Amino acid sequence: MRTSQFFFTTQKEAPADAEVISQKMMLRAGYIKRTAAGIYTWMPLGLRVLRKVENIVREEMNNAGALELLMPAVQPFELWQESGRGDQYGPELLRFKDRHQRDFVIGPTHEEVITDVVRRDVKSYRQLPIHLYQIQTKFRDEIRPRFGVMRGREFLMKDGYSFHTSFDDLVREYGKMYATYTKIFSRLGLKFRAVAADTGSIGGTGSHEFHVLADSGEDDIAFCPDSDYAANVELAEAVAPGSPRPAAGKSMEKIATPGKMACADVAEFLGVDPSKVVKTIAVFSEKENGSKTFALLLLRGDHELNEIKAAKIAAIAPFRFATEGEVEAYLGCKPGYIGPVAVNPEKVLIFADRAVAAMGDFICGANEAGLHLSGVNFGRDLPEPIVADLRNVVAGDPSPDGKGKLDICRGIEVGHIFQLRQKYAAALNCNYLDETGKSQTMEMGCYGIGVSRIVGAAIEQGNDEKGIFLPPAIAPFAVCIVPMGYHKSEAVKAAADDLYGQLKTAGIDVVLDDRNERPGVMFADMELIGIPHRIVIGERGLKEGQLEYKGRLEAEATMIAQADILATIKEKLCAG
RNA sequence: CGGCGUGUAGCGCAGCCUGGUAGCGCACUUGUCUGGGGGACAAGGGGUCGCAAGUUCGAAUCUUGUCACGCCGACCA
Structure with a gap:
């Protein structure tokens, strides 16, 4: 072309x-x-x-x-x-x-x-x-x-x-x-x-x-x-933590956390790591047969809910996040301070992520505005929850195949x-x-x-400040010929046309930039559109029987004898 | 669908607040020079200012409505 x-x-x-x-x-x-x-x-x-x-x-x-x-x-x-x-x-x-x-x-x-x-x-x-x-x-x-x-x-x-x-x-x-x-x-x-x-x-x-x-x-x-x-x-x-739940060391206490609703804020306010706080997410499920379920999902403060995993729990599928009104109706408290302690087990199902199940002396909402509980322990302060895999894995978690850590x-x-x-x-x-x-x-x-x-x-994988670069297999053209002075120099024109013909005959996907443009424009365009191989033909080199080759990602051009150019290009294309 | 924002030339933008001949850069056309990294000079072409209604002597500019687009969220091979 x-x-x-x-x-x-x-x-x-x-x-x-x-x-x-x-x-x-x-x-x-x-x-x-x-x-x-x-x-x-x-x-x-x-x-x-x-x-x-x-x-x-x-x-x-x-x-x-x-x-x-x-x-x-x-x-x-x-x-x-x-x-x-x-x-x-x-x-x-x-x-x-x-x-x-x-x-x-x-x-x-x-x-x-x-x-x-x-x-x-x-x-x-x-x-x-x-x-x-x-x-x-x-x-x-x-x-x-x-x-x-x-x-x-x-x-x-x-x-x-x-x-x-x-x-x-x-x-x-x-x-x-x-x-x-x-x-x-x-x-x-x-x-x-x-x-x-x-x-x-x-x-x-x-x-x-x-x-x-x-x-x-x-x-x-x-x-x-x-x-x-x-x-x-x-x-x-997300596999269960390797270490078992530590024994309860503290007694449960109510602590004031005014205005601190998000786990990260609570943790910062109390000067503890977010992993010591339990995040409570209220969900509501209404099945086709009309049965309604309100449930609390417990996650460690530094973890995120995986909705796809949660949706696979039969008891609450399909679920949506509970509305503020539903949260108040079931827990008597607005969102922000909700927690799993002292809730009516007849009405509220509680699911804990595997990581939460291994926590002791944790902090959670108190179901009262402005208050959290600390030193909370399963089995003592609230019943043992139903344990499930509820969270997104994070970098550093153990690989489920037991062969190292996830990234x-x-x-x-x-x-x-x-x-x-x-x-x-x-x-x-x-x-x-x-x-x-x-x-x-x-x-x-x-x-x-x-x-x-x-x-x-x-x-996305192949670009730089000059533009696109693509593998020759999918680049719009595999090779471009950029002549210096195609419309001025008979020698350049003849060499460019000849090489263009040779490459085409060899079945190579080649484009000849024969526009009457300044060199900078041609270089910039060929680089932008992502042509992997470039041959520049100029009078200077031609006098020595030389052409200039440059790969799209190479910093420097190399001079190649006119007679060798076809073989060189073929070789480069075979190499990918 | 909720929150926020933007619509002015092919692209990027200014003008709007404070109403009065619609502008700039890139791109495009013609010419001259230039000729190894988006060149210079000169002369040009191109716009229902998203659309509609209103206010006004006069609306890109003010008001209302509407449409489109975008961002964030929700959602999604």
């Missing part, structure tokens, strides 16, 4: 509302243009990157034996009613009516459609297993789209669905996808980690997320540097694999006949990759 024949626009300044670095860079480099909130146009330059990512994903999926198909972006709402997700999904699901007033949705995911497709045509165990995937635009009406293409409303996703006659076979395919994903993200040149994950609203059992490691990521990942343990903090188990980093979720089991197959009657002629429900797996999000994630 010659820049004079291409269309790209670069900017010195990013829009003021761009938040993360990849979004700023992509806008400045002219990869994307914002069309509406969370909705972007991929400009030719950015589309080249998107397509390269897409093709790597496609190649590896095909290598793994999956078959590509393309499902509609628009889906009948009926299918969503059939699976039961129509009510569950909420406003994130963009719904609309056609001219006949029939309900449709723009697909945020395709479990329903694929299950419908498979149940129509797959009737026999002989046709299984099968793995179908597509690379398609999805739409999720996010409450707050942000971070450019990393959390847009419209995005490109690879979603694959596998169907099996047995759980064992599903597990086999799941393992194969785990390996395939590992290969894909390695080929993309990303720093990533596979982590055990919560299955979320999609349901099912067995799930891993693939995260690109970046500070701007929206997820916290707990990992053990001394083993291969890694899990989303949503899921990572925490941020990640961008770019892939997710699930063992869906029979959730959708059962709801949509996706059955087959087994060897004995008996009807059986299929086992399903589902495997997603956020293709457009990967572009953002790759740029």
